[in-house]
Each structure stands twice: as C-alpha cells, then as structure tokens.
Amino acid sequence: RKSEISIESSMEELEELAKAAGVEVLATTTQNRPAIDVALFVGKGKVEEIKTFCDSMEANLVIFDDELSGSQIRNLEDAIGVDVIDRTTLILDIFAQRATTKEAKLQVELAQLKYRLPRLTGLGKKLSRLGAGIGTRGPGETKLETDRRHILRKIDFIKEQLEEVKKVREVQRSQRIKSDLPIVALVGYTNAGKSTLMNTLLKMSLEYDVEREVFVKDMLFATLEVSLRKLVFPDNFTFLLTDTVGFVSKLPHNLVDAFKATLEEVNYADLLLHVIDASNEDYHLQKETTLSVLKELHVDSKKIINVYNKVDKIEDVSLVPKEEGSIAISALNNLNLDELLKLIEVEVGVKTNELELLIP
Ligand code: GDP
Known part of the structure; x- marks a missing residue:
C-alpha cells in the first residue's frame, strides 16, 4: 500500500463509504502480507475465514479496500459465494447516486465503463446475475454482459456527448444562474x-x-x-x-x-x-x-x-x-x-x- 493514510483510517473510511452507499456493515477485517496473492488478493486462510463469516451472518457482499483485477473478483466470488466488489466500484456507485447534472452522470458512466472494461472476464458472469446491487447502479448499468466492442462503442458515444455538454455549458456560462438568496x-x-x-x-x-x-x-x-x-x-x-x-x-x-x-x-x-x-x-x-x-x-x-x-x-x-x-x-x-x-x-x-x- 502506497497511500499516505493508515490502514485503520482507510478501513474506517471504507466503512463510512459503504454506509453512504446504503450497505449495512457487519464486520471489517485486515491482513498483513508481504505481497498480495495474485489469484485471491488475500491468503487462502483469510478467504476461508471470510466465507465462514458470510455463511453464518448471511452477509451477501464483501468489499475490498484495494482495487481487484477481474480474475481476482471471479475467484473470490467463487470461493466465498457472495458478490465481491472493491473500493473503486463502491465509490463509483456513490458518485452515480449523487450525480445530478448531465455532465456528472456522463462522467460517472464513462468512469464505470472504463473501470469495467479490463475486468470483463471477471465481471461477465456477475453482472448478469446481480440485480440492483452495488456496482450495477446508476447510468452505467446497461448491457455490460454484451461484448467488449459494445462497451468501447459506448465509451466513444459518451465522449461525444460530453463534448456536446461542454459546448452547451460554455454558452450557459454567459447567462450564469442567479439566485435571489445566497x-x-x-x-x-x-x-x-x-x-x-x-x-x-x-x-x-x-x-x-x-x-x-x-x-x-x-x-x-x-x-x-x-x-x-x-x-x-x-x-x-x-x-x-x-x-x-x-x-x-x-x-x-x-x-x-x-x-x-x-x-x-x-x-x-x-x-x-x-x-x-x-x-x-x-x-x-x-x-x-x-x-x-x-x-x-x-x-x-x-x-x-x-x-x-x-x-x-x-x-x-x-x-x-x-x-x-x-x-x-x-x-x-x-x-x-x-x-x-x-x-x-x-x-x-x-x-x-x-x-x-x-x-x-
Ligand atoms: P459526512 O460524510 O461528512 O456527511 O459525515 P456525517 O454527517 O455522516 O458524519 C459522519 C460520522 O461522524 C457520523 O457517525 C456522525 O454521527 C459523526 N459526527 C458528525 N458530527 C459530529 C460531532 O460534532 N461530534 C462527534 N463526536 N461525531 C460527529
């Protein structure tokens, strides 16, 4: 971990972010390892521990504080038996909930698509299975089960739309919105x-x-x-x-x-x-x-x-x-x-x- 903040602060923040996304947090856990496990991110024993916990508490989501690869997500979901997401997906979900302007919605969708693209192998199965869960919410929840080319086309389309929105905004700036109240x-x-x-x-x-x-x-x-x-x-x-x-x-x-x-x-x-x-x-x-x-x-x-x-x-x-x-x-x-x-x-x-x- 390269971040400047402590693991404890980061986990506390993750918990708050999860709450902000409407998730009820049952427990948090961390692991100290010299290196990440390529297949599972954490160690096998840790995965077992998480699985046992999820089974007994009927938890249906595990959130990792670091970015996971597509195959790690798939492996973890197979091993634990519940949906697995990472911090970035969680943050994008919150942004999707909070985006109000057209530009914000487009930017969030663009970020969601770009994030999912290299993870398609891991996510393909999951997205068709997930209903209205975290990571599928917001404008980006379209047809991700279809192929990569479709996503690439979509990314191009959003970029074009963003250009349009930016042009409109330039025009609007001259007639800046005025409020009578501060x-x-x-x-x-x-x-x-x-x-x-x-x-x-x-x-x-x-x-x-x-x-x-x-x-x-x-x-x-x-x-x-x-x-x-x-x-x-x-x-x-x-x-x-x-x-x-x-x-x-x-x-x-x-x-x-x-x-x-x-x-x-x-x-x-x-x-x-x-x-x-x-x-x-x-x-x-x-x-x-x-x-x-x-x-x-x-x-x-x-x-x-x-x-x-x-x-x-x-x-x-x-x-x-x-x-x-x-x-x-x-x-x-x-x-x-x-x-x-x-x-x-x-x-x-x-x-x-x-x-x-x-x-x-
Ligand atoms: P936001 O994410 O900035 O909107 O933060 P929240 O308003 O959701 O507050 C985050 C947490 O800090 C909650 O558990 C609050 O109860 C707690 N909190 C907020 N203000 C205070 C305060 O003045 N004193 C203490 N002790 N806790 C506070």
Whole structure:
C-alpha cells in the first residue's frame, strides 16, 4: 500500500463509504502480507475465514479496500459465494447516486465503463446475475454482459456527448444562474460531518418545508437538479444550503473527472463551508486535499469558512487551529452553531423582506 493514510483510517473510511452507499456493515477485517496473492488478493486462510463469516451472518457482499483485477473478483466470488466488489466500484456507485447534472452522470458512466472494461472476464458472469446491487447502479448499468466492442462503442458515444455538454455549458456560462438568496455549499471529506451539520442547521431553522424546497429548486435550477434546502433564521436571515459528494482518500486517478463533475454545486455557491473532522489524526492531509481540488475547480477564490467539527471528541480544544474566519464546532452536540450562523451571516447575510416575497 502506497497511500499516505493508515490502514485503520482507510478501513474506517471504507466503512463510512459503504454506509453512504446504503450497505449495512457487519464486520471489517485486515491482513498483513508481504505481497498480495495474485489469484485471491488475500491468503487462502483469510478467504476461508471470510466465507465462514458470510455463511453464518448471511452477509451477501464483501468489499475490498484495494482495487481487484477481474480474475481476482471471479475467484473470490467463487470461493466465498457472495458478490465481491472493491473500493473503486463502491465509490463509483456513490458518485452515480449523487450525480445530478448531465455532465456528472456522463462522467460517472464513462468512469464505470472504463473501470469495467479490463475486468470483463471477471465481471461477465456477475453482472448478469446481480440485480440492483452495488456496482450495477446508476447510468452505467446497461448491457455490460454484451461484448467488449459494445462497451468501447459506448465509451466513444459518451465522449461525444460530453463534448456536446461542454459546448452547451460554455454558452450557459454567459447567462450564469442567479439566485435571489445566497447559496451556501458544504464541502469536505467523507465522514467530516457534513450531513450531520446540514441536519442540525435544518433543525435550528425556523421554517422548513419540503414543498418549498422543491419549488425553489425548480425555479432556480430546473436544469441543474441541484438539491437546495432553504433555511430561515431570526431576523429573516435566509440562505439556501446544499451538500456535496464527500472527498475520499486514495481517489483513483481515473475517477477524478467524475468526482469533479459531481461537485458541480460548488460552482453556484456564494460561500463554502469546509467541514473538517478536527478529531481525525489525518485532518491536515484531508484539508489540503480538499483545498487543492477546489483550486483545480477554480472555486478557491470563493469565500470559504473552515468549520472544525467534532471538537467534543478532542481533549485539548486549544489544539484546534484558530484562523481568521474559521470556527470550532460540534455539529452533533450543537456546540457553537449560533456563532457559525453569525459567521455565515457576515459573509452572505441578506436581510430584506422583499426577497422573501419573490419566493411565495
Ligand atoms: P459526512 O460524510 O461528512 O456527511 O459525515 P456525517 O454527517 O455522516 O458524519 C459522519 C460520522 O461522524 C457520523 O457517525 C456522525 O454521527 C459523526 N459526527 C458528525 N458530527 C459530529 C460531532 O460534532 N461530534 C462527534 N463526536 N461525531 C460527529
């Protein structure tokens, strides 16, 4: 393993990713080996152990934290008797769930097809057997049981479509979407606490109703399908909040375009809340990764508030960086959230009743 993060962190993250994909995680296990087993990736004994566990717990999926070859997948499935996927397939599945724009969907499908192509021998049998399982979801779940040439044609077709989408986007850029309310986007690593913060803020909001959310969404983002939630606080301080797909460590190179495309929401945001798990020993690394991707997306000039989360888990809170405009919170325990709202208000606060009227 060449990655900079520890095996423990990587496995923890894999578990979170699995949960994000709707998988119930029953157990995790690791193996230390001088080299991988070409046929089975892990050793025979480990495979036996996994099989026994799956049989007794009626588990129906095994997820490996590293990329597997087509034949390894086939061998493992034959030996264990359940579906086997790897980290990349899992991540692509999450991207497929989260892709909202046409470009994002195409990019994810392209990445899925490219990933499956060299693994066809291993996957052929499996894909015809799998129903709506992980790795078959999303736009890419078409006719993979047919031959390689079909996939290659499909890849060419998607590339053409992507060119078209990009042309359209160039045109649209000149008529950039305008919202009457400030848009705030949550960015950050998987497991940093983005959805927890979203929920906590929603609970604090004076008014929240689903109908209205849909309406706002239709009006402003009919073509983008960005999911925005409208939050209203005292004094009519109102903004739209959107979550984004979380960053992951070890993001395979061939998934970078798909990942960036699913981050489209940040383009339309007035303010980014960069949620950082301050209790994670790798948080500096995670923070840097996020910032460098934001830079690549050319959105690093947007206002960013660093939100150091999970401070309830830290014994010495003075260790949390105190940068200007940053804040230490606990999304779970409602710590410092009023202060966070004040910071948001300073950056994007719009306080007029007229704006309210625009959105009935
Ligand atoms: P996301 O992947 O960024 O959306 O992260 P989640 O919101 O799903 O949170 C990941 C995990 O961290 C969950 O188990 C949360 O309960 C936990 N978590 C989130 N915020 C806090 C916090 O402030 N303190 C603690 N101790 N745990 C938190």
